[in-house]
Amino acid sequence: xxxxxxxxxxxxxxxxxxxxxxxxxxxxxxxxxxxxxxxxxxxxxxxxxxxxxxxxxxxxxxxxxxxxxxxxxxxxxxxxxxxxxxxxxxxxxxxxxxxxxxxxxxxxxxxxxxxxxxxxxxxxxxxxxxxxxxxxxxxxxxxxxxxxxxxxxxxxxxxxxxxxxxxxxxxxxxxxxxxxxxxxxxxxxxxxxxxxxxxxxxxxxxxxxxxxxxxxxxxxxxxxxxxxxxxxxxxxxxxxxxxxxxxxxxxxxxxxxxxxxxxxxxxxxxxxxxxxxxxxxxxxxxxxxxxxxxxxxxxxxxxxxxxxxxxxxxxxxxxxxxxxxx
Ligand code: UDP
Numbered sequence: 001x002x003x004x005x006x007x008x009x010x011x012x013x014x015x016x017x018x019x020x021x022x023x024x025x026x027x028x029x030x031x032x033x034x035x036x037x038x039x040x041x042x043x044x045x046x047x048x049x050x051x052x053x054x055x056x057x058x059x060x061x062x063x064x065x066x067x068x069x070x071x072x073x074x075x076x077x078x079x080x081x082x083x084x085x086x087x088x089x090x091x092x093x094x095x096x097x098x099x100x101x102x103x104x105x106x107x108x109x110x111x112x113x114x115x116x117x118x119x120x121x122x123x124x125x126x127x128x129x130x131x132x133x134x135x136x137x138x139x140x141x142x143x144x145x146x147x148x149x150x151x152x153x154x155x156x157x158x159x160x161x162x163x164x165x166x167x168x169x170x171x172x173x174x175x176x177x178x179x180x181x182x183x184x185x186x187x188x189x190x191x192x193x194x195x196x197x198x199x200x201x202x203x204x205x206x207x208x209x210x211x212x213x214x215x216x217x218x219x220x221x222x223x224x225x226x227x228x229x230x231x232x233x234x235x236x237x238x239x240x241x242x243x244x245x246x247x248x249x250x251x252x253x254x255x256x257x258x259x260x261x262x263x264x265x266x267x268x269x270x271x272x273x274x275x276x277x278x279x280x281x282x283x284x285x286x287x288x289x290x291x292x293x294x295x296x297x298x299x300x301x302x303x304x305x306x307x308x309x310x311x312x313x314x315x316x317x318x319x320x321x322x323x324x325x326x
Pocket of ligand 1 (some may be wrong): 189
């Protein structure tokens with residue numbers, strides 16, 4: 001298949017490009033390099049450009065027989081979305097709409113969308129299944145849910161099929177050591193902890209220890225990046241085979257508190273480091289754990305990295321073999 005990966009130079013996109021290319025697909029990455037890295041695109045063709053550029057999209061779609069589009073070029077920082085909602089609605093909603101309409105102009109009808117657990121807001125219950133009420137509590141979550149709604153309507157009106165994956169906490173790195181997580185600024189827990197473990201950061205700050213959880217810190221469901229990509233590959237095949245749209249929650253189904261993640265990182269790195277407690281971060285629900293049984297059942301998807309320790313080990317290897325050497 002020929003697949004356009006929008007945002008293929010970013011963390012999730014670059015791992016996806018690798019997996020698709022190694023499986024024999026013809027892959028084109030489109031990325032404006034605002035957050036991505038050109039050197040993270042190790043496979044296929046690379047085009048530098050913006051997904052909001054309709055004429056450029058037209059020329060890409062005109063020149064090739066693209067079978068499907070995967071879209072990873074979203075802005076992802078919850079806190080930033082609260083301060084700069086315009087930026088989030090522009091990129092995540094308006095530009096995605098431009099991309100979808102360009103697909104329609106060229107009769108491309110298969111779309112994979114990276115959505116988020118943030119569409120659920122403060123959960124009424126956990127683990128969270130697909131039927132859980134969607135009540136985002138920040139512009140980031142709203143922007144992703146809006147596109148899910150657009151996709152529902154485009155399916156009915158235009159037959160554009162879409163599979164949306166609501167990620168819980170994507171984590172870890174390519175086990176081959178070729179790719180990993182590189183965000184500037186880095187805001188995610190595991191890379192920040194590992195920076196403290198390697199000495200690139202003075203400490204790790206725990207955002208709140210007064211949550212209604214066993215140890216008072218937030219609980220999250222960490223899923224390895226390759227498992228996430230596996231689900232996308234299976235989702236694409238499933239969408240084409242059944243000619244229908246689907247929504248899946250993606251996680252390991254197991255929750256770990258911030259303190260537990262820190263303990264795992266200390267074990268994996270064999271290093272101790274300073275841990276300080278800070279006030280809660282705005283917009284953080286106490287517990288987010290996925291019920292991914294629908295993806296298990298429908299896609300026959302099973303995470304291969306079932307243990308948090310294995311996930312953190314891949315991220316630690318990336319930290320010491322790549323990031324520390326930059
Ligand atoms: N967190 C933390 N210290 C940090 C970064 C994150 O305590 O320096 C906490 C955060 O409050 C949340 C969890 O770690 O409860 C996971 O945060 P992350 O930003 O990695 O992902 P999110 O759950 O926001 O998607």
